[in-house]
Amino acid sequence: MRRWAWLERDGAAFLNNLEMLSRRGGQGVMAVLKANAYGHGALWAARLAAGAGAAAIAVATADEALSLRQAGIALPILVLGSVPKEAVPDLVRAKVALSVHQSGQVSDLAQAVSPGETLGVHLMVDTGMHRLGVAPDEAATVAAALHAEPGLRLEGLYTHLATADSDEGAANAQLRRFSLAVAKVVPRPPLVHALNSAGILRLRCEVANLVRPGIALYGLSPFGEGTPPEGLRPVLRLFARAVQVHRLAAGDGVGYGFSYVADRPVQVAVLPLGYADGYPRQVGGKAEVLWRGKRHPIVGRVSMDMLAVALPADHPVEVGDLFTLIGQDGNEQIFADQLAALAGTIGYDLVCGLGQRLEFSD
Ligand SMILES: Cc1ncc(COP(=O)(O)O)c(C=O)c1O
Numbered sequence: 001m002r003r004w005a006w007l008e009r010d011g012a013a014f015l016n017n018l019e020m021l022s023r024r025g026g027q028g029v030m031a032v033l034k035a036n037a038y039g040h041g042a043l044w045a046a047r048l049a050a051g052a053g054a055a056a057i058a059v060a061t062a063d064e065a066l067s068l069r070q071a072g073i074a075l076p077i078l079v080l081g082s083v084p085k086e087a088v089p090d091l092v093r094a095k096v097a098l099s100v101h102q103s104g105q106v107s108d109l110a111q112a113v114s115p116g117e118t119l120g121v122h123l124m125v126d127t128g129m130h131r132l133g134v135a136p137d138e139a140a141t142v143a144a145a146l147h148a149e150p151g152l153r154l155e156g157l158y159t160h161l162a163t164a165d166s167d168e169g170a171a172n173a174q175l176r177r178f179s180l181a182v183a184k185v186v187p188r189p190p191l192v193h194a195l196n197s198a199g200i201l202r203l204r205c206e207v208a209n210l211v212r213p214g215i216a217l218y219g220l221s222p223f224g225e226g227t228p229p230e231g232l233r234p235v236l237r238l239f240a241r242a243v244q245v246h247r248l249a250a251g252d253g254v255g256y257g258f259s260y261v262a263d264r265p266v267q268v269a270v271l272p273l274g275y276a277d278g279y280p281r282q283v284g285g286k287a288e289v290l291w292r293g294k295r296h297p298i299v300g301r302v303s304m305d306m307l308a309v310a311l312p313a314d315h316p317v318e319v320g321d322l323f324t325l326i327g328q329d330g331n332e333q334i335f336a337d338q339l340a341a342l343a344g345t346i347g348y349d350l351v352c353g354l355g356q357r358l359e360f361s362d
Contacts (some may be wrong), residue, residue, distance in 0.1 A: 001361065003272065003358075003359065004240055004241035004242075004243055004271075004272050004320075005238075005239070005240040005241075005271065005272050005273035005277065005358060006238075006239055006240075006358060006359055006360065006361045007236060007237065007238055007239075007354060007355065007358050007359065007360050007361070008236075008237040008238075008239065008327075008360065008361050008362065009040050009041065009044065009235050009236055009237070009360055009362065010233065010234070010235050010236075010237070011044075011048055013219055013233035013234060013235045014040075014045065014048050014217060014218070014219075014235045015048060015052050016231075016232075016233050017216060017217050017218070017219055017232050017233060017235070018031065018048070018049060018052050018054065018217055019052065020231045020232060021197070021200050021211065021213045021216055021217065022211070024200055024201065024231075025195060025200045025211035025213075027193075027208060027209050027210050027211050028054075028055035028056075028209060028210045028211075029049075029054045029055060029056075029210065029211055029212075029213065030054070030055060030056040030057065030058050030078065030191075030193055030210045030211070030212045031045065031046075031049040031054045031056070031057050031058070031213065031217060032057075032058045032059075032080075032196075032212055032213060032214030032217070033045050033046055033049070033057050033058065033059055033064075033068070034058065034059045034060035034061075034064060034080065034081075034214070035060065035352045036064075036352075036355055037218070038214060038215065038218050038220075038348065038351050038352055039236070039278070039351040039352045039353065039354050039355030039356075040218055040235055040236060040351070040355065041355065041360060042059070042064060042067070042068060043067075043068065043071050043073070044360075044362075045217070046068050046071075046073045046075070047073070049075070050073060050074070050075050054075065055075075055076070055191075055210055056075055056076040056077065056078060056191070056210065057073065057075050057076070057077045057078070058077075058078045058079075058080050058212060059077060059078075059079055059080065060079070060080055060081040061079065061081055061083075062079055062083050062087040062090065062091055062096070062098075064079075065077045065079050065091065065094065065096040066090060066091070066094055066096070069094040069095070069096060070094075076097065076120075076155075077094075077096045077097065078096075078097045078098070078099065078122055078156070079091070079096060079097070079098045079099060080099055080124075081099070081132075082099070082101060082132060083098045083099075085105075085108045085109065085111075085112045086112075088109060088112035088113065088119060089112065089114070091119065092113055092114075092117050092118070092119050095120070096120075097119075097120035097121060097122055097155055097156070098119070098120075098121055098122075099121070099122050099123075099124045099132065099158075100121045100122070100123050100124065100134075100142065100146065101124040101126075101132035101133050101134065102132075102134060103134060103138060103141075103142045103145070106142065106145045106146055106149065106152070109121065109149075109151075109152060110149040110151050110152055113151035113152065114151075115151070117151060118151060118152070118153050119151060119152055119153070120153050120155045121146060121152055121153065121154055121155065121156075122154075122155055122156030122157065122158055122189075122191065123139060123142060123143055123146065123154060123156070123157050123158075123185075123189075124158055124159065124160070125139045125157060125158070125159045125177075125178055125181050125182075126159070127159045127174040127175070127177040127178045127181070128162060128170070128173065128174045128177065129159075129160055129161070129162040129174070131160070132160075133159065133160075136177045136178070136180065136181040137181075139157070139181040139182075139184065139185060140181070140184040140185050140186070143157070143185040143189075144186075147187070154189045155189050155190060155191055156189050156190070156191035156192065156193065156210075157181075157182055157185060157188070157189055157191070157192050157193075158191075158192065158193045158194060158212070159174065159175075159177075159178040159181075159194050160194070160196065161174050161175070161194065161195070161196060161198075161199050161203075162174070164195070164196055164197075164198035164199035164202060164203060164222070165198035165222050165223050165224070168202060168203065171199065171202075171203055172203065175194060175203065175205050178194055178205070178207065179205075179206070179207040182207045183207075190209075191209065191210055192207055192208045192209055192210070193208050193209070193210035193211065193212050194207075194208050194212070195208065195211045195212060195213075196212055196213065196214065196222070197213045197214060197215045197216035197217075197222040198222035198223060199211075200213055200216065201216065201222070201229055214348075215347065215348055216228075216229065216232055217235075218234070218235045218236065218351060219232045219233045219234035219235045219236075220234065220335075220336055220337055220347035220348070220351065221337050221347065224337070224341070224346060224347075225337060226335055226337050226338040226341060227335055227337065227338075228335070228337075234326075234327075234335060234336065236326060236336060236351055236354070237324070237326055237327030237328075238279075238324070238325040238326035238327065238354065238358070239322060239323065239324055239325065239327070239361075240271040240272060240273050240322075240323050240325060241271075241272075241319075241320050241321060241322055241323070242269035242270060242271060242309075242317065242318070242319055242320065242321045242323065243270055243271070243272045243319060244269075244270040244319060245267055245268070245269050245270070245317055245318060245319055246267065246268045246270070247265070247267055247313065248262040248265065248266050248267070248268055249262065249265055250262055250263055250264050250265060253300075254268055254299055254300035254308050254310075255284075255299075255300030255301050255303060255306075255308055256300070256301050256303060257300075257301060258300075259284065259285060259300050259301050260285060260299035260300040260308075260310070262310075264313075265313040266310045266311065266312065266313055267310070267311045267312070267313055267315060267317055268299065268308045268309065268310055268311075269291070269308070269309045269311060269317050269321065269323070270306055270307075270308050271289070271306065271307050271308070271309060271323055271325075272305065272306055273305065273306070273307065273325075273358065274302050274303045274304045274305045274306050274307055275302055275303070275304055276304045276305060276357055277305075277354065277356070277357045277358050278350065278352075278353030278354035278355070278356055278357070278358070279302060279307065279325065279354070280302065280339070280340075280342075280343035280345070280350065281301070281302045282302075282342070282343040282344055283298060283302060283339065283342045283343050284298055284299075284300060284301040284302040284307065285297070285298065285299060285300070285301075286298070286342045287339055287342050287343075288334065289309050289323045289324060289325050289334070290323065290324040290325075290327075290328075290329035290330075290332050290334060291309070291311065291315075291317065291321065291322075291323050291324075291329070292329070292330075293329050293330025293331065293332055294330075294332065295332055296309050296310060296311050297309070297310055309323065325339075326339060335347075336350050336351055337350075
């Protein structure tokens, strides 16, 4: 290990979550591994998902899909995001499916596919979120146009819910619009999917045969709660070792701006990670970390590459001591969602950022 700050990921927890979501959804799983599997490592997650019998993988960009294929992932892959037609030949070669989200794409895509080749597509229906998707009453016509193109194979129909975490009535209204739209598509493609993590945990979509979880696979809450929903286990842990320990007298300050000044003798352990590692700058003076099974406050500002933890003057803390920033130590546990809330954001945002400079120890 070249750095005393690192991430760990719990494969058994990931598999537990995948299994739980598949059981709860009662359908096959299209595992959402975009943004490097929400910071957890897309290839790592894809191998686990493939081994556990996931039906497919979803990513956001053509590059995310291609790098999984190049690394040998054979599962069906769908790009959820909008892909420029210039990327189509690479996706055809890699047998990656893409999303059709507006009618104008049909002829562009058909032209981008060479004779004798086939591009798999899923038609995205906008049932109310007004991000990507064709209108529900347009779906049957666009599906017919896709069916009519020999180079295109309509493999799926899907929609995405705006409020599965916050407004069940509005989410169910979206699902009703989706069911009506699906019923009009003839012939119906083999894959139909709608529910994200919050939807799987709270709603049903009878017309679908796949669920599409992201955040819950990683054991975070889609509801903005501090702890994971029942039955799910956090996958990611964040650790660091103290690289320096100071004994401070009352009146001594720590870090930029001296935003913390000791009011009694304390020790300060310096940990070698900061906001450039995705550890939120906003939590300086607010968050805690674990040392020997107890909580201790982060003091002063979180800087780009370092942060400081205050410990009582009589504790035997030393350079090299292990600190848990996300994870469990003894009876204490810090969840990513709790840290995110302190930073004024959501767990999704926090974990996506953590994987960018920090490395996994495995
Ligand atoms: C189209 C689509 N489906 C599924 C998901 C997974 O959502 P979640 O992480 O809330 O389960 C996302 C993520 O935002 C998405 O954009």
